[in-house]
Amino acid sequence: MRAATAARRAASAAVLAVLLTAGCGEGSGKPSGEARSTSSAAARHPATRAPGGQATSGTFNSSDIGWIQLMIAMDDQAVLLLGLVPGHSSDAEVEKWAKPVATACRGELARLRKLLARTGVPDTNPHEGHDMPGMVTEDELRTIGRAKGTAFDALFLAAMREHLDQAAKIAHSERSAGADPATRKLAASVERTSRTWRTGLP
Amino acid sequence: MSPTPPRFPPLRRVLGRWRGPGVVLAAAGLILSMLSTGSASARAELRATDKAASSPRSAKAPVRVAEFVAECPFTHRLPDDPIVFPGLPGASHMHSFFGNDSTNAHTDLAALKRGRTSCSPTTDLSSYWTPTLYAGGKEVEPTGTTFYYLGEGVRDDVIATIKPLPPGLRIVAGNAKATGVGDPTSIARWSCLHHGEVNPSKDFVNCPSDSMLESYLDFPQCWNGKDLDSPDHKSHMAYPVGGQCPATHPVAVPKLRQVLRYPVNGDPARLKLASGAGYTMHGDFFNAWPEDEMARRVRDCINVIVKCGADGRP
Structure with missing residues (x-):
C-alpha cells in the first residue's frame, strides 16, 4: 500500500512538475536525507532576526513556513483520499461533491508549492507519518481504501470533514500570525473555500 | 524530586x-x-x-x-509547537511540555519570562517539549525528567571557551522524520532503567517488569553566533566535529542532554509517539534562563569542568 501510495504520489508530482516552475520537489513521498546542520536552501536565504528572535526568510516568518508545510502535507493526503472516490463510492452526491473539491485541492497545492519555493525551505514533508490533527493518515487511507459503497462514503465524508475543519481553523490563525502578504492571502482563500466545501458536504 | x-x-x-x-x-x-x-x-x-x-x-x-542540571517535571499537553507553528494553535501533533507551565502556540521569550516553572531550580523558566508517548493509545508521561547541561562533546580547551546559551535560543534535537533504526539522522536512544543487559536502541526496547523505559537525547552544542532560530529550525545549530565546533557554527554552548524515564515497560509493540515510531523521538528547547544565572553556571561549572547541582554550585 505504501509503495502504491508512493507511486501515486510520484505520478501526481509529475503532473505538478508540469504545472509548476522547475525546482518544485516531489513533496511528501521523499525519504529524509536531512542534514543535521546546514541546509543549502537556508544558506541561500539566511535567517534574519525578527524582534522576538523568530526565524524569518525574506518576507516569510515561521508561522508562514509552518503553515505552508503543514497545508502541503494535509492537501497531499486529501488529494489521495479524494482520488479514491471514483470506484469506491456508491453515492452520486458524494461523487458530484468530490470532483470539484479534488480539482481545487490540486490548485491549492500548486499555489502552496509556489510559495514554499519562494521561502527557500526544501519541499520535504516534515509531518509525514505523524498524527497531525485533521490530517488523513496512511492508516486511514488504507482502511478507507478497503471499504466500498456506503461504508466508504461514511468514512470518506468523516475524514474530509475533519480535514476541512482543521484547514479552516489553521488558515484563520495564519491570517493574523503570518507575515508574507501572498501567504496570508492564500490562507484567507483556504479558510473561505474550506468552510464553503464543509457546508456543502453531502 | x-x-x-x-x-x-x-x-x-x-x-x-x-x-x-x-x-x-x-x-x-x-x-x-x-x-x-x-x-x-x-x-x-x-x-x-x-x-x-x-x-x-x-x-x-x-x-x-562539566555539568549543571535542571529537574523539570511534566506540566501539560497541547497540540501546539511555538517553534514550528508559532501563532497556530492546534496545528501540531500532541506534545508533552516540561518546565515553563505557560507554553503554548503563542509563546515567546517575554511570555516565558511571565510564566511559572516546574523546574528545580525555579530560576529556569525555559520550556522543554517532546512528542507525547502513548501505550495502547493512552498517554504516558515521564516521571523522571532531567535536563543536563554538559561540557562534554568538545575538547577541554574548547570547554573552557563555552559561552552561555543566549536568551530566546530555540533548539530542536532529533529527527521527527527518521525512517528507521538504520537512519543515521535519528539520534534517539531508548534503554531500560537499571537493566543494562537490554541493548539500547533507536527504537523502543522491551524493558523488564521492574524497569522503566528511558529516553536519552543530546542537543546540538555549536551555535552560529547570530540566529536564535532558523527557517528550518536546525541550521543555526550544529553538532561538533572532532571535538570542536565547525567554522560555520563557531560558538560552543553547553550541550543539553534530555533524560526522560517513562513508567512503562514490556512489549514495545503497543508504544507509539505522536510523531510515530521510537526513532522519531525529538526534543525542543526554548531558552528562558535568566542571563546572569546561565552565565554563572557556565563560568562556575562548565568552563572550569566542575560538577554542579540544580543550584549551580559545586
Missing part, C-alpha cells in the same frame, strides 16, 4: 579523564557513588560505549565533570 538521576553521563566523563597521580579519596568517593547511585544500566553503558574508559589506569585524579 524524582529518584536519583542516572549518573552515566558524568561517569563516562570522569572515567575518561581518570589519569595520572591525584586524589585517592576522590576516587574512592567516586567508586562509592557508582555503587550507590550508578545503575546497572549506567555501568553497562560504560562497557558498551566507552571502551577506552572501561578500566581506569589509576584511581588518583580529581573528579572533574
Whole structure:
C-alpha cells in the first residue's frame, strides 16, 4: 500500500512538475536525507532576526513556513483520499461533491508549492507519518481504501470533514500570525473555500 | 524530586579523564557513588560505549565533570509547537511540555519570562517539549525528567571557551522524520532503567517488569553566533566535529542532554509517539534562563569542568 501510495504520489508530482516552475520537489513521498546542520536552501536565504528572535526568510516568518508545510502535507493526503472516490463510492452526491473539491485541492497545492519555493525551505514533508490533527493518515487511507459503497462514503465524508475543519481553523490563525502578504492571502482563500466545501458536504 | 538521576553521563566523563597521580579519596568517593547511585544500566553503558574508559589506569585524579542540571517535571499537553507553528494553535501533533507551565502556540521569550516553572531550580523558566508517548493509545508521561547541561562533546580547551546559551535560543534535537533504526539522522536512544543487559536502541526496547523505559537525547552544542532560530529550525545549530565546533557554527554552548524515564515497560509493540515510531523521538528547547544565572553556571561549572547541582554550585 505504501509503495502504491508512493507511486501515486510520484505520478501526481509529475503532473505538478508540469504545472509548476522547475525546482518544485516531489513533496511528501521523499525519504529524509536531512542534514543535521546546514541546509543549502537556508544558506541561500539566511535567517534574519525578527524582534522576538523568530526565524524569518525574506518576507516569510515561521508561522508562514509552518503553515505552508503543514497545508502541503494535509492537501497531499486529501488529494489521495479524494482520488479514491471514483470506484469506491456508491453515492452520486458524494461523487458530484468530490470532483470539484479534488480539482481545487490540486490548485491549492500548486499555489502552496509556489510559495514554499519562494521561502527557500526544501519541499520535504516534515509531518509525514505523524498524527497531525485533521490530517488523513496512511492508516486511514488504507482502511478507507478497503471499504466500498456506503461504508466508504461514511468514512470518506468523516475524514474530509475533519480535514476541512482543521484547514479552516489553521488558515484563520495564519491570517493574523503570518507575515508574507501572498501567504496570508492564500490562507484567507483556504479558510473561505474550506468552510464553503464543509457546508456543502453531502 | 524524582529518584536519583542516572549518573552515566558524568561517569563516562570522569572515567575518561581518570589519569595520572591525584586524589585517592576522590576516587574512592567516586567508586562509592557508582555503587550507590550508578545503575546497572549506567555501568553497562560504560562497557558498551566507552571502551577506552572501561578500566581506569589509576584511581588518583580529581573528579572533574562539566555539568549543571535542571529537574523539570511534566506540566501539560497541547497540540501546539511555538517553534514550528508559532501563532497556530492546534496545528501540531500532541506534545508533552516540561518546565515553563505557560507554553503554548503563542509563546515567546517575554511570555516565558511571565510564566511559572516546574523546574528545580525555579530560576529556569525555559520550556522543554517532546512528542507525547502513548501505550495502547493512552498517554504516558515521564516521571523522571532531567535536563543536563554538559561540557562534554568538545575538547577541554574548547570547554573552557563555552559561552552561555543566549536568551530566546530555540533548539530542536532529533529527527521527527527518521525512517528507521538504520537512519543515521535519528539520534534517539531508548534503554531500560537499571537493566543494562537490554541493548539500547533507536527504537523502543522491551524493558523488564521492574524497569522503566528511558529516553536519552543530546542537543546540538555549536551555535552560529547570530540566529536564535532558523527557517528550518536546525541550521543555526550544529553538532561538533572532532571535538570542536565547525567554522560555520563557531560558538560552543553547553550541550543539553534530555533524560526522560517513562513508567512503562514490556512489549514495545503497543508504544507509539505522536510523531510515530521510537526513532522519531525529538526534543525542543526554548531558552528562558535568566542571563546572569546561565552565565554563572557556565563560568562556575562548565568552563572550569566542575560538577554542579540544580543550584549551580559545586
